[in-house]
Amino acid sequence: xxxxxxxxxxxxxxxxxxxxxxxxxxxxxxxxxxxxxxxxxxxxxxxxxxxxxxxxxxxxxxxxxxxxxxxxxxxxxxxxxxxxxxxxxxxxxxxxxxxxxxxxxxxxxxxxxxxxxxxxxxxxxxxxxxxxxxxxxxxxxxxxxxxxxxxxxxxxxxxxxxxxxxxxxxxxxxxxxxxxxxxxxxxxxxxxxxxxxxxxxxxxxxxxxxxxxxxxxxxxxxxxxxxxxxxxxxxxxxxxxxxxxxxxxxxxxxxxxx
Numbered sequence: 001x002x003x004x005x006x007x008x009x010x011x012x013x014x015x016x017x018x019x020x021x022x023x024x025x026x027x028x029x030x031x032x033x034x035x036x037x038x039x040x041x042x043x044x045x046x047x048x049x050x051x052x053x054x055x056x057x058x059x060x061x062x063x064x065x066x067x068x069x070x071x072x073x074x075x076x077x078x079x080x081x082x083x084x085x086x087x088x089x090x091x092x093x094x095x096x097x098x099x100x101x102x103x104x105x106x107x108x109x110x111x112x113x114x115x116x117x118x119x120x121x122x123x124x125x126x127x128x129x130x131x132x133x134x135x136x137x138x139x140x141x142x143x144x145x146x147x148x149x150x151x152x153x154x155x156x157x158x159x160x161x162x163x164x165x166x167x168x169x170x171x172x173x174x175x176x177x178x179x180x181x182x183x184x185x186x187x188x189x190x191x192x193x194x195x196x197x198x199x200x201x202x203x204x205x206x207x208x209x210x211x212x213x214x215x216x217x218x219x220x221x222x223x224x225x226x227x228x229x230x231x232x233x234x235x236x237x238x239x240x241x242x243x244x245x246x247x248x249x250x251x252x253x254x255x256x257x258x
Contacts, residue, residue, distance in 0.1 A: 145195035
């Protein structure tokens, strides 16, 4: 699992040291814990490194933790965040919620509650990253076609399900038609009518979407990915991929993979 980078921002040295120790000893996942005594130092770290979890004291020397959080969000930084406060102030809590803070913890901190909150925040960050990756690989035309096919006709639904299990193989309209017990010509017309996409385009989009998932989530070679999504010729696969994504598979991987 990828190392999570955590930044603790608090002007009290002992608090920073204590929270860092809690995290390093209490969470089994591999962590890199950074600390900062004020927002100036914290911003330097955020600009330099990708911070997955930001733990902020609400009272900092130059500005409040909430003001700092708002400022970095406006700059385009969106780490999952936890606020630590000595005040059970409703307006602070409201502002924290508005800024998307995962948890608002009150001092004195319980070690168990702090670790529970940190682990929850890490899970949230991982889910957000997963959603982001799904968004990068999703083909909206394909999703819409699948939704329409599943909601409109049983034969088309069965055809789509069959296609998903045969992505590595050479798929012909005749093979699918025989599987759903329809004439190939009739299935062709029905598929386009119910999904809004013709059969061959659906198959190609399905292959390209699966290829994008493999490009982002594995280090598998382009040649192997081509075969995994049903293309025996990697040059032809690259040509088709570029036609849909306006870039080669290698470039897609470099520009989108974390």
